[in-house]
Amino acid sequence: MDKNAERTLEHYRLHADLCKVLTDPKRLMILEALRHGDRSVGELAEAIGVALPNASQHLAVMRKAGLVDSRRAGTTIVYRLAEPTIVDACDIVHRIVERRVALWPGSLAVSPGRRSARAGRAEQIVRS
Secondary structure, eight states: OOHHHHHHHHHHHHHHHHHHHTTSHHHHHHHHHHHTSOEEHHHHHHHHTOOHHHHHHHHHHHHHTTSEEEEEETTEEEEEESSTTHHHHHHHHHHHHHHHHHHSTTTTTSOGGGOOHHHHHHHHHHHO
16 A cells, blocks of 8 residues: 555544544534533533533543543633534534435434334334
């Protein structure tokens, strides 16, 4: 493999690693909350509906990935987006999800041919 191909492959690996961090809905909710400005851990925990330790765990993953930065303000730790443009990428994906929901109502935004067994069971429970 030549150097350019190796460099491209490494960029795709880094891209994939960053995307993995965004596979948790709570982390996406944290990004949404931080879109509007700096927030303390407590404020973020409340905004996404989790306990403080759980919010701290999510923020640690996001900090390690370079998506958020933190600073201490007295006894409070305050977070901000380290890469504010990440919300633009999230907005693009959100629009795709909205289109899918509009096309396949009741499908949990997954095309009819790709529905998970879990979604099918959930739908059966709702119907019964």
